[in-house]
Amino acid sequence: MNSEEKLVYMANQIARNIAPSGAGEAAEAVADHIAHFWDPRMKQMIFAHINAGSTDLSPSALAGLKLLRTQDASGQSSAG
């Protein structure tokens, strides 16, 4: 796996493990987790991947990352 593929894998893995806590909360939990543990370069890479029209992210991973992107843009990320 190259770095981008790894990030997609990691995001999907996080979403898959967090999902049982409830679908409604999953996106928020994914966003929160990535905000707390990923460095800026990793976040930029995965956002760029989404912007390029990714189809390999699971729905909850994608929802979480989109939420995080919005929070980052408005300076509201829980870790930032």
Next chain:
Amino acid sequence: MGYEPQADFGTPEAKGAPVTLTIDGQSVTVPAGSTVMRAAAEANTFIPKLCATDSVKQFGSCRLCLVEIDGRRGTPASCTTPVEADMVVHTQTPRLQKLRKGVMELYISDHPLDCLTCAANGDCELQDQAGAVGLREVRYGYEGANHLDVSKDVSNPYFDFDPAKCIVCSRCVRACDEVQGTFALTIEGSGFGSKVSAGTGLDDFLSSECVSCGACVQACPTSTLQEKKVAEIGTPDRSVVTTCAYCGVGCTFRAEMRGEQLVRMVPWKDGKANRGHSCVKGRFAWGYAQHQDRITSPMIRERIDQPWREVSWEKALSHAASEIKRIQAKYGTRSTGGITSSRCTNEETFLVQKLVRAGFGNNNVDTCARVCHSPTGYGLKTTFGTSAGTQDFDSVMDADVILIIGANPTDAHPVFASRMKRRLREGAKLIIVDPRGIDLVRSPHIEAAHHLPLRPGTNVAVLTAMAHVIVTEGLADEAFIRERCDWDEYQDWAAFVSDPKRSPEAVEPLTKVPAEVLREAARLYATGGNGAIYYGLGVTEHSQGSSTVMAIANLAMATGNIGRPGVGVNPLRGQNNVQGACDMGSFPHELPGYRHISDTETRALFEGDWGVSLDSEPGMRIPNMLDAAVDGAFKAIYIQGEDILQSDPNTHHVAAGLAAMECVIVHDLFLNETANYAHIFLPGSTFLEKNGTFTNAERRIQLVRKVMTPMNGMEDWEVTQRLAQALGLDWNYTHPSQIMDEIARLTPSFAGVTFDRLDAEGSLQWPVNDKAPMGSPVMHIDGFVRGKGKFVVTDYVPTDEKTGPRYPLLLTTGRILSQYNVGAQTRRTENTAWHPEDRLEIHPVDAEDRGLRDGDWVRLASRSGETTLRALVTDRVAPGVVYTTFHHPATQANVVTSEYSDWATNCPEYKVTAVQVSASNGPTDWQEDYEALSERSRRIAHQEAAE
């Protein structure tokens, strides 16, 4: 201090109510249950003795410790006579003197009279007692039958056994039984023919079950069991108490010295982690500290294919600073980072993370806990609120049911294992969850009530099935949960685990654990009294490592097994200071004390103290740094005391990452494997050469005291400080105690810690603060640190590392008693006598299928790479599972391991790799290429050429 032997009170300490008696006219008050010998010793009256020592129970065989007691007939042995109120004891009377002289005379009549040339001369209890009883002649002569010509057993690399000097007091046998719990020794024969035996066909120590813990050597009152180093160097003339630098048990030792030369390491009886016990590594395997491979001069080179050039410290450090600045100017601030070491002190680790945050200007700092216990930090912080175990080691003595999952304490944490075995011999029940039949499943006087031999990678399914049994059979502690935990979260979790698809029967096909065995184990844990869980890397090093830690926490909360002695969740930490390294802010998202870097208030605290602005974004973890390096975005790294090339997964990828960097600075004792890719080498100092503190697995902070001058001229914290100064930082620490003062100032859980207090108290367990000024042996007593305990739903998610036709077996890895992690230390000691190479354990059925025999060379291949090593055919592993250690770089077991990792922390999934095993006739291309690379890379140019 000068040399004083450790006090020996003759028999163990008792715990009863106070009893007052009179000994030689002096009033003495001791706990009921004490012996007369102990009571006398407490009053500084040392009754002559030979077969008694306070590490083992009284035995009453030597008849030297006789006393007279008013109102009693005869001369009872003081070691077996319990104290009674108002008892009047006489320890010195003419009658006793005559009796003792007679006893000693008999002993000496069958003992070599070579005191002047004996290794124990001046440190021999037999010699001391002969003097104490006034023995001046031996009337029996030496011509009769004796044992003086019996040959010496020199098979053990660290100590000799000389039966000619043995007085058959059984102290060694009892120490092996009671202290170590191995039962390797026995007394063979009877009467005059009695002799200590290692109980094997060869009847030597090396081929016996002996684990070389040293308990027998310490217990021996003569020179019968004698350290070879004492024979070689002489008896010590001073001692310094310090802390072992091997595993997370954190044993304290007396480093016994003659001048600047270490003679022996003797476990310190007052050490609260080890209580006077030791293992083969801490006791004996310290020869690496003076090994010829030590690099003591800084070295640099432009490219990794060049030989090293020795340079001055000033040149090396200014070059390192200049390279970091150049790279940051060219590639940006975040193109650099550092790795702290769990083998270094808290103070050194604190400085490395401070250097990265305050000097490099980013949070790209990580530590080896990334590859071991990072899921513990995540899981226990999420559920309990603190990234640490809940108990002290003493707590195990109050446990009724011990559940071990993914840990092999007798190999990896042997001193604690001995304590655990003592409790098991007292009657505590044992449950083991492990794919392998580790020693504790069945060993002398120990047998697990239940062994759950699960398929690697199914921990969460097994633990959730245990939770299923506890909840559906009504075994949960509802009162505890209602009072201490979030009830709504519990109900959600209880509903989740109660689903029939999570029952033992439903998951048996994937876990391979018989449902009824699992049910019985769950019932025992929930209802057997105090339930204590101990776990290791077999829990954390999985794609669901963090989930497994949380599943363990769920079980403990559901059964009320938290917040008192005898219970709890206890991660057995791998390295001596992995807890401390994590405490000190070594993770890229946390400042010291586990406070997130994004927390403005915390950041402001550090910014105010350090006088710099800190990056508010998390930094990169080690695997992220390596990925970024391969991508060209990460260019320089400072690695203190960590060999990522050998220890981290997927060696090819680690090598590619390191090779892509422009400046790799390795700060270590030896030219390790990572140094093959380094441009700057800064020589490190051993734990014997520095001051500081380590924090063990029970959160116990203990002093490390310098016993000899660093061979390289500086302690590691001084090197980091010099690098920081070269980068322009105004650091002026003159002693590590000042660094600890800064840690305490900035970290609430360390608020009450100072070197002076540690010196006075011996150790302190964090949190140490106004609420707990004497520290916290047991946590979460009145409530969880986070408030209400949090139940987390942990669904089983199978690993993506799948077996299949090409890779049909599952490889799991671990370590062995005599070696330690990447082996950099232990491979440079005589411990190689026990483990000269990594072997692949394979079940006889799998070996037969492949035409392999024990000892054959085999090719071990995975999707990541392949290596070769020799096979060990054994039913310790289940069919379909193979196992190896990773102690030897020639094997490079991590060439095979995958890049899959824990979902929450990126802790590598070392414990599950799909592999194939086949016959081999030689090393792989990678092994040959790597050996050639290592040889080239380790060249050091002659001084003339260097200048």
